[in-house]
Amino acid sequence: MENWTIVTIILWVLIIAYAGWEIYQYFQRKKAATPLDNETFKEDMRRAQIVDVREKDDFNAGHILGARNIPYSQLKQRAGELRNDQPIYLYDDKKTLSYRAAMMLQKKGYTDLYVLKEGYSGWDGKIKRKKK
Template sequence: MDTWTIVTIVLWIFIIGWGIWELIQYFRRKNAANTLENDEFRKNMRKAQIVDVRGKDEYEAGHILGARNIPYMNLKQRHVELRKDQPIYLYDEKKTLSYRAALQLKKQGFEDIHVLKGGYSEWDGKIKRKKKNV
């Protein structure tokens, strides 16, 4: 076999291995939390801890009323701020970070974790925006 054939085989093995790894991670994240539609999220949000996992600037620009901001990047250190005996409702702009956050919380022993389907961008409930200084 020539060099290019070996390189091509190695490249295909790498691509297939990476694809399998991503598929496994996708299902791990999906199994870490339940997905909630807007109505179900809104219906039970008073009984839950609502966590916005976006960055501080995005949170301050607008967030779901009653949510607290624990950015995904800080979740490892700040998970102690959450109670394990109450449901946790996570959201971000779409939902990608929320599932990663759910997996992180699952590793920390949290069980009752839910993610807003479609994230903040599809939320149709009450929101709070920071007032601009004039």
């Protein structure tokens, strides 16, 4: 019975450590970028670089008018395409990748980062679709 007690304690320690890491990451993501609702995003989007971090097929199926596609999977290599002197508005379907992208850009020295609060799935503004 003693071995099971040790295994149980170790499992609980691992679970608590993992939960702590997830909470830490959550707050780091939130600190990396400011969330914007649809109205604020629309008001200021002309002064910003709008970046869709979804993959190309999703982007081609429909994206916010004026957005450029830099998929999250390529962002590390393509971050130099973004200007450091203008705000960067990030979005994806739900906002998970956007916050990860914001953390990555923050590590590269970008500071003026924003995320569309509802993601593309909640966007009610103008969109563009690429023709096949």
